[in-house]
Amino acid sequence: MTIEQLRTMHQARPFHAFDIHLPDGRALAVEHPEQLMQSSSGRTIAVARPDDTIEIVDLLLVVSLKPRANGAARRHRPRQ
Numbered sequence: 001m002t003i004e005q006l007r008t009m010h011q012a013r014p015f016h017a018f019d020i021h022l023p024d025g026r027a028l029a030v031e032h033p034e035q036l037m038q039s040s041s042g043r044t045i046a047v048a049r050p051d052d053t054i055e056i057v058d059l060l061l062v063v064s065l066k067p068r069a070n071g072a073a074r075r076h077r078p079r080q
Contacts, residue, residue: 001060001064003038004060006020006038017031017032017067018030018064021066022061028049028057029050030047033046034048039066042059044059
């Protein structure tokens with residue numbers, strides 16, 4: 001995986017959520033662009049997790065990037 005491929009997904013406008021797949025079978029969800037940070041060298045990335053931890057990953061270990069399916073449509077409540 002190259003930093004350019006990751007930047008393309010990360011900087012897409014409008015942003016689309018995606019998963020970062022690792023060789024151990026894990027997938028790190030990036031549901032918002034602010035969840036992902038790239039080092040200045042482009043060698044490592046940091047992904048903020050829902051439990052408020054940060055996963056630091058060597059980009060050379062990223063197997064693939066996969067766009068996430070859109071969630072179900074939001075139901076709007078009628079105004080009262």
